Amino acid sequence: MQNNKTDFAYQMVYRYLSRLTNELPQGPAVKLPSLRLLARRLRVSISTVQNAYSLLEKEGRICAVPKSGYYALPQPCNDVHCEGEGLLERYQASTRRADMFVFGADEPTLLQSLDSTLLSIERDLMRHYPCQPDPRFQPFGDIELRTALAAYYTTSTACCWHPDNVFVGPDKTGVLKTVLKTLQLRDCAVLVETPCGWSVLRTLQSFGIRVIEWSAAADGEMDTADLEAVLQRNEVKLAVLSSRLTPLHGRIRDQVQREQLAEVLNRHALWVLEDDSHGGLCADGLSVPLRDLIDPERLLILGAFDKTIGLEAPFGYLLSRHSRSLWHQQMLLRSFRLPPIRQKAIARLYGSGQLDRHLHRLRGALYERMSHLTHMVDSFLGEDVRFLHPHGGATLWLDCQFRVDMGRVFERLLEQRIVIAPGELFSVRGLHQQSLCLSVAADWGQDIESTLVIIRNALLQERLS
Template sequence: MKTSDNGEFAYRAVYRYLVELIEQMAPGSYSRLPSLRDLAQRLDVSISTVQYAYSLLEHEGRVQPVPKSGYFAKVPNSDIQPRSGGDLLQDLQQHGNSPRMLVLSGSQAQALQSLESALLGIERQLLRQYPRLAGAPQPCGELELRTALAARYTRSAQLYWSAEDVYLALDVRSLLETTLAALELHNSAVLVTTPCSWRLLRVFQAARIRVIELPLGPEGGLDLERFARLLRDEPVRLAMLASRLSVPHGSLMPEADRQAVARLLDQHGVWLLENDLDAELCYRPAAAGYLRELVDPQRLLVFSSLERSVGAEAPYAYLLSRQWQGSLHRHFLLRGFRLPPLRQQAVARLFNKGRIDLHLEQLRQRLHERLSHLYRQMQLHLGSQLDFRMPAGGACIWARVRAPVDTRPLFHRLLQQGLVIAPGELFSLSGDFRQHLRLGCPAGPQGDLQYGLSVLSDELQRMQSAS
């Protein structure tokens, strides 16, 4: 084998060069290394010499080859330690927000694009035309925004809304806390379909309200016999169901199930708390109707967030209710939410000008492209290890590990390699879905996704071999 000028084999010199290159990277980082051809030209050696050096590093576990993408460095992170007995959600949030981690846990959809510039432009225009708009905020939200939201949700002479039916809060958590306090659900239960957003589940948990979980079927349907039995035998006063798109499951409830659910809710006099957070993220908006169109509007509450449609610049949540006006108004007054009046009116103008509808159309298209790419890559790298479907909307894919593998230890093992996934048990208060995980596209280059899925596949193989 060719030697260098100092008598050292050339592959050893390339090996040392690569080791120093990796050691200069930030702990816990994941970075693409030079290609075989580029490194051969840079160091004036043959491609086979570089390939041999890479093979040594791969054998040592320092690099990861990704087909058609090259080699990626695997830099240990000394400050990331698996905490099998710790708070899983806290670990996910801490490491999911770290710029040094490759996050495959399902990023927020609105991070893809923002209406910030349009929103700020309208704010400046409003401030010039109406200087007094920056006055004292209203307790339930600005009239113009509440009017725009009421018009957006009005579908017919039977299912209509007015501005006085709309309540705004700082965010989804504060909105639900205030709503639950107004409903006074003491000594009763809330029925929730799972998997469900951990943010929503923990609002009920913090309010000390009993939660009865009803798992979704593979196609997004419900066990209707069990649903009817729970409504009959349990003190269920409120059912929280998705308006049409169930996230993170990524499914639409079949039409027959929607009809049956509406009949059962009416039969037992149970209120529907309709989760409309992700309805606008259906890839084919006309593919399914809304559950609220089938239930008694006198026992209907609908909630969502402007953050889903406008972006992080408008994190405000809203609730629609034609009943409980006195109690809701009193509790919103007591909370004293102070939402910026100018921003609310700017959002209302975006609705009225059709800018948000155009934005959502573009967002759905980008989400569908990204999730289609993720789905294809998962088929390529994980098709034999996971069961999953192409979602009907949203920004993530819900998957089940075929082998009996608990995704909590898998989560901690992946943290050591700078990779973040969302274990399935986070989406249930009763500890269900331990063989499931939620995956989404990372924010970085395309090669990052391939690298991350390759690491996940390797860890699944190791855990299956060890079991």
């Protein structure tokens, strides 16, 4: 521990412990390091640590439990300061705080997840695979999971996939970075459908990519001529698009519209990355997905499990029929090392039909919750916002009827410990400044009606003339 001649040793330990307890999550009491362990860690005497602990105990910040040790007590949080100056940084910092009501996160499995089932399957598998006899790792993902994904995406002999077409990574962002690296898209132009998830946008920007945002109407209608003009003006290498649901709006694109979209993309010979992370949240199983209309040699499917299974399944995956050796090379270079048992457990969810049954229940629960939320928004915000009823997904996109300063609305709501997602988060060009996104899967134990009243008041207070 660094010495400071102007301080007593116990004061330095006290400051260390103060910061440690401040950074602990809000909730149940958390056990602190023992006197002996902390003395060894900070290279001070046990009595010095004891003095620091005693001071914190007098302040009511920790408590001593006989024969157990010291515990940090949950503290009332009066400071609503959130780190970072940018909107995204403040949004992310706010969502991590336990004292905040997060009303703007796209986390459908908060409503229902398969996490406990997944961990139960994993425990059973651990008895069958107590250790891996082969120390070599599988850089493209566990073969059982790749086989399950290939079967899941196969819909006919014309639209079939094989395990060699499937690659598994640590998360969706890691897989997307592999795609950008493999296709050598650094400093190129990429078309995205806006509003677009901020993690995708920021990943593209990190590669120096020029992001071209194409706005389809909220109801899924699109202007093919406008898309044609965008592609003619710009040398676009890749288009990132959804399959059936429009992003964040949760609207199903008409089949004819999908066919027209695919025709334009195929004619321009673009790489098409279909983001299928939310595909399981769309109940429209009759129409043909975008991927079945795209030139298979130019098609990539990007997906993840966390939006359908739960946060215990963080992996991302990629499907591609193009040049397996090229993908093999990149995956080997990145050397993803993923827990094989967890991957096998996810594969069992697919193979047993448990995932399909879960998605049926989850879609039903989201639909019911969405019906309640849209009714309440109509009642409390009807004069201030407009929206279209989503066909799926877990978010409700609201457009303000009047011009407001949404940044100030966001800040006002933070003061009330409410976190919404301003529309500007989902654009790199400052689009959607008069929009906000609410979560259907937010904690329904909160007083939603009162929260909507607070949001309405914030919109009124920040209305621009």
